[in-house]
Amino acid sequence: MKLSTKGVLAIALVLSLATTGLIYKYLQEATQKTPQEGVVVVVAKVDIPPKTKITAEMVATAKVPAEYVQPGAVRELKTAVGAIAREHIVAGEQIAERRLVIQGKSAGFTGIIPPDKRAVTIAVTEVTGVAGFVKPGDYVDVVATFDQNTVGDNVSQIILQNVLVLAANRDAEAGAADGAKDKKEAIKTATVTLAVTPDEVAQLALAEDKGKVRLALRPYMPSTGITIVNAVTPKDIVGAHTSPVQNGQSDDKAPPAPPASRQPDDGQGKGIQLIRGTKVETIPVQ
Structure with missing residues (x-):
């Protein structure tokens, strides 16, 4: 059947109207949908090093979809400002409460122990404790020394490296954020609490019981590097003499x-x- 020109035009007109109606309906439904509001969280504007007191210039608020909110994310600026960063926070990262030391709010001492570590306290003196310069948040190496009655020879060995200091005496604040306290009064350090693995707990306890333990303070910026060292005897220092x-x-x-x-x-x-x-x-x- 051959359509006339008027028939073809009529069919085209009907199809155009139908297409226009469908587009209009789609746009109307799209504009009527209420946009989903994001959740307000606090994010870092700049990189925040560990043991740094957070200021208002370091943080800002941002809206993110609810499914992307990190567990324990800080929601208000006043919560983050004035707190101390436990660890490095990258610019643009959401700030979680577990990564902060918030004044007036604490989970207790157990809240600062890393998940895979144990807290062990050792006794130190003015000499073995690095003259009291060891502070919470620092990293130390542990040196053990034994005499010949215990192991057959006088020997000294670094048994633990890169160990986090959780507390000095009972001071468990994160780092030396304010040096004025140290200048006003020098407090003698008698005990240091370290964060060690379960295997290192036994090593540290045996070393302290059967020998002498000394701490070696590492540089301020934490490092995960381990140095290979050998045990040292008097013969290694002065050579063999007969x-x-x-x-x-x-x-x-x-x-x-x-x-x-x-x-x-x-x-x-x-x-x-x-x-x-x-x-x-x-x-x-x-």
Whole structure:
């Protein structure tokens, strides 16, 4: 069946109207939908190093979809401002409460122990505790020294490296954010609490019980690097020395030379004494 020109135009007109109606309906429904509102969270504007007191210039608020909100994310600026960062926070990252030390709000001492660590306290002195310069948040190496009655020789060895200090005495604040306290009063450090793995707990306890433990303070910026070190004995420091008395080479044990017997002077002049074994013979010189 052959359509006339008017028929073709009529069909095209109907299709155009139908398409226009469908587009209009789609746009109307799209504009009527209420946009989903995001959740307000606090994010870092700049990189925040660990043990840094957060200021208003370091943080800002942002809206993110609810499904992207991090667990424990801080929702208000006043909560973050004035707190201390426990660890490094990257710019643009949502700030979670577990990564902050918030004044007036604490989960107790257990809240600052890393999930895979245990808190162990050791006794230190002014010397073994680095003169009291070890503060919470610092990293230390642990040196153990044993005498020959325990391990057969006097030996010293770094047994633990890159260990986090949780507390000095009972001060568990995160880092030395305010140095004024140290300047006003020097508090003697008697104990240091370290965060160690379960295996290291036994090593540290045995080292303190059977030997002497000393701390070595690491640089301010934390490092995950481990240095390979060997045990050290006195021979490694001064070398091996053997006493002549011990190896039988003393001159005191050499057989004494037989005393030379003096022959009476016969008045014929001087002579030459010749020693043969235990006999002394004088050969006169004319």
